[in-house]
Amino acid sequence: MFTNRSLVSIANLTREDIMHLIHQAEQFEAQPNRTMLSDKVVATLFFEPSTRTRLSFETAANRLGARVIGFTDPKVTSSTKGETLKDTIMMVSNYADVIVMRHYLEGAARYAAEISPVPVINAGDGANQHPTQTLLDLYSIYKTQGSLDNLNIYLVGDLKYGRTVHSLLMAMRHFHPTFHFIAPRELAMPDEYKLYCRQYHISYVEHEDFNAGVIADADILYMTRVQRERFTDLMEYERVKDVYILRAQMLKEAKPNMKILHPLPRVNEIAYDVDEDPHAYYFEQARNGLYARQAIIAHVLNMDL
Numbered sequence: 001m002f003t004n005r006s007l008v009s010i011a012n013l014t015r016e017d018i019m020h021l022i023h024q025a026e027q028f029e030a031q032p033n034r035t036m037l038s039d040k041v042v043a044t045l046f047f048e049p050s051t052r053t054r055l056s057f058e059t060a061a062n063r064l065g066a067r068v069i070g071f072t073d074p075k076v077t078s079s080t081k082g083e084t085l086k087d088t089i090m091m092v093s094n095y096a097d098v099i100v101m102r103h104y105l106e107g108a109a110r111y112a113a114e115i116s117p118v119p120v121i122n123a124g125d126g127a128n129q130h131p132t133q134t135l136l137d138l139y140s141i142y143k144t145q146g147s148l149d150n151l152n153i154y155l156v157g158d159l160k161y162g163r164t165v166h167s168l169l170m171a172m173r174h175f176h177p178t179f180h181f182i183a184p185r186e187l188a189m190p191d192e193y194k195l196y197c198r199q200y201h202i203s204y205v206e207h208e209d210f211n212a213g214v215i216a217d218a219d220i221l222y223m224t225r226v227q228r229e230r231f232t233d234l235m236e237y238e239r240v241k242d243v244y245i246l247r248a249q250m251l252k253e254a255k256p257n258m259k260i261l262h263p264l265p266r267v268n269e270i271a272y273d274v275d276e277d278p279h280a281y282y283f284e285q286a287r288n289g290l291y292a293r294q295a296i297i298a299h300v301l302n303m304d305l
């Protein structure tokens with residue numbers, strides 16, 4: 001299913017692979033505490049900040065009985081002395097059975113997977129991919145909609161730098177979605193992903209307006225944060241950072257089944273009054289990350305249930 005048992009890109013997964021991992025996640029959710037990895041060590045190498053991805057991976061490993069090593073800040077590692085990514089990966093693979101890595105460079109995960117003797121799980125590489133987020137997003141969509149097929153999925157906000165929306169778009173090619181891209185012109189979905197849609201016969205509509213009428217037909221409203229850390233021009237960031245804010249009053253025409261997802265962290269793009277609305281699902285979505293990541297760790301170690 002995965003290249004060298006590593007998970008680098010969501011693009012490698014078939015429909016059957018995705019459904020298999022979703023059903024594995026269901027089983028882990030039914031019983032999260034299992035000691036099936038008591039002889040394993042999981043390394044978490046975070047070259048970029050994270051709350052959910054790192055903590056849910058570490059919780060997943062702990063609930064499976066594995067031990068965890070790693071770092072949350074590259075400044076405390078020998079990369080500050082000039083050690084290369086290659087040497088870091090070769091060293092850590094001496095100590096751990098699987099490496100979970102977040103890196104600021106696009107392609108870093110693929111490179112690590114190519115040289116590593118142990119499986120590498122991409123926990124986000126620059127603006128490129130975030131495949132484990134996508135698997136938890138797919139699990140969340142499946143749980144709330146009962147199916148992944150034929151859904152209207154609205155992606156809102158930073159569609160240029162948002163690696164989670166790029167990965168979700170690619171994964172959904174197996175499930176006949178209709179996408180709606182809602183972004184200011186500066187943060188529009190890049191042409192390469194629109195080309196991908198055309199190549200895989202995925203319907204999409206682009207919008208610049210964001211209001212109750214535009215989102216009335218959504219099954220999934222996927223909000224994203226404008227990613228300050230990816231901008232070279234901070235004036236441009238200031239111009240676009242608050243363009244779209246979802247407020248509770250905008251949900252009056254929403255379909256009953258509609259759920260609001262967000263990979264989190266949020267900044268201003270979802271007002272706090274939305275948290276109490278029955279359409280809000282982002283905190284449950286983050287919890288689903290634990291079960292999806294248990295399924296992924298078990299899978300790359302060839303220990304599916």
Ligand code: CP
Binds near residue numbers: 049263
């Ligand atoms: N969704 C996500 O990747 O969150 P973190 O950056 O906190 O890991």
